[in-house]
Amino acid sequence: MKIHAEDIKNSENKPVHIAIIMDGNGRWAKQRGLPRMMGHNEGVKTVKEIVTASGEAGIKYLTIYAFSKENWNRPKDEVNAIMSLLLKTTEKEISELHRNNIRVKVIGDKNDLPKGAWDVLEKGIKLTKNNTHMTLIIALSYGSRDEILRAVRSLAQDIKRGELNPDDINETLFESRLDTHNIPDPDLIIRTSGEYRISNYLLWQSAYAEYYFAPELWPDFHRQEYYRIIMEYAKRERRFGKTSEQVTA
Ligand code: FPP
Numbered sequence: 001m002k003i004h005a006e007d008i009k010n011s012e013n014k015p016v017h018i019a020i021i022m023d024g025n026g027r028w029a030k031q032r033g034l035p036r037m038m039g040h041n042e043g044v045k046t047v048k049e050i051v052t053a054s055g056e057a058g059i060k061y062l063t064i065y066a067f068s069k070e071n072w073n074r075p076k077d078e079v080n081a082i083m084s085l086l087l088k089t090t091e092k093e094i095s096e097l098h099r100n101n102i103r104v105k106v107i108g109d110k111n112d113l114p115k116g117a118w119d120v121l122e123k124g125i126k127l128t129k130n131n132t133h134m135t136l137i138i139a140l141s142y143g144s145r146d147e148i149l150r151a152v153r154s155l156a157q158d159i160k161r162g163e164l165n166p167d168d169i170n171e172t173l174f175e176s177r178l179d180t181h182n183i184p185d186p187d188l189i190i191r192t193s194g195e196y197r198i199s200n201y202l203l204w205q206s207a208y209a210e211y212y213f214a215p216e217l218w219p220d221f222h223r224q225e226y227y228r229i230i231m232e233y234a235k236r237e238r239r240f241g242k243t244s245e246q247v248t249a
Contacts, residue, residue, distance in 0.1 A: 003227035005056035013234035015187035017061035018054065019202055019209070022047070024193030024217030031217075037081045042219035044089050053223040055100055055134045057230065061183060062136050065201055069109065069143030083113075086140070087120050094124040101133035107179035108142030109150070137183060144203035151177035180205055188233045190226075192218045208240050 008014050022043060029039030047064060054062045066086055072079060090104075097104060104124050113121075121140075154177045158164035175181060185205045191197070194215045198206070212229045214221060239247050 003224065003231060005053065005058075005227075008057035008059075008227060008230050008234075011231070011234045014057070014230060015059065015233055017063070017184050017186045017188075018059055018230070019063040019065075019186035019189045019206075020050070021065045021189070021191040021199060021201055022218040022221075023191055023195055025219060027193065028217040028219045036078060037085075039217075039219060040082055040085055044085065046218055046221055047089070048093070049223055050221070050226055051097075051102070051136060053226055055102060057227065059230075060134055061186075062134060063107070063139055063183075063186065063202070064137070065139045065142065065199075067108075067140050067142070068200060069112070069141055069146050070200065072112065072141070083117060087117055090120055090124055094127060097124075097136065098128050098131065101131045102128060103131040103135045104128045105135060105137045105183070106140050107137055107147070108140040109146055110141070112141040135183070137180075139201070142179070143200045145200055147179050148204060150179075175204075178204065185209065187238075188212065188230070190214060190229055192216055192221045208238065210236055210238065 025039035025043040026036045027039070028042060029036050032038075050064075051062065067082060071082070074082075094104070104121075106121050106125060110118050110121075121138075151174060155164060155169060155174070159166060180202070185207070186202055186209045188211075189202070189206055189209045190212045192214045194213065196213055202209075210233055212233065214225060214229065216222075216225060237244060237247060
């Protein structure tokens with residue numbers, strides 16, 4: 001049965017924040033005897049479809065893993081081509097995102113990015129910063145361990161300056177130093193391509209996330225499969241360490 005955006009919008013248990021690992025572009029291209037970059041180009045179409053589908057279904061936060069800290073170790077040609085695809089897509093799509101009242105944020109180590117790249121992204125971030133329909137978070141040069149270390153360093157600096165007592169470090173303060181501050185934790189994390197890994201993605205934030213591993217390669221992943229996963233999520237019981245009886249009481 002076809003699931004409509006409205007079905008999810010009206011669902012009480014829909015996730016507030018969905019985070020996606022868009023995996024399988026390379027294999028999609030390889031299966032067709034095409035260069036890997038063709039897989040990434042095709043992957044952009046899926047990004048557009050899923051962003052639109054999320055907005056229409058009333059999802060408030062969507063995070064997509066566009067490029068990991070570890071992806072810098074790929075062959076230089078592929079790194080450069082992904083970066084330029086990303087910037088070209090951002091430049092091309094930003095006004096449409098803005099028209100749809102979508103706020104764009106970027107998480108990750110921006111110091112790794114070529115300066116021109118950050119300028120393009122920053123322009124989009126500034127343009128859309130007051131939008132309220134949905135927040136699209138692009139994880140770029142992102143690695144969770146790196147993010148956590150940057151947060152630890154920032155707290156250590158405060159201690160060194162005598163502005164912070166180590167005993168006052170709690171979850172709220174720690175979270176305020178993460179790239180994701182002011183973004184609620186992901187409720188649902190989806191990875192495509194049939195791989196069962198977290199790949200250094202939102203490790204702190206995913207403490208109570210529900211996972212779903214979809215068999216489709218990212219370019220083959222479409223709205224219906226996405227909506228089916230969200231509907232399945234809505235049926236799961238999230239206990240946050242409590243018993244089933246406590247949750248249902
Ligand atoms: C994973 O497939 C995909 C990536 C590392 C890059 C994803 C980037 C895009 C879709 C580009 C555009 C992004 C935006 C936000 C516009 P893989 O190469 O690891 O696939 P494989 O595991 O089959 O080799």
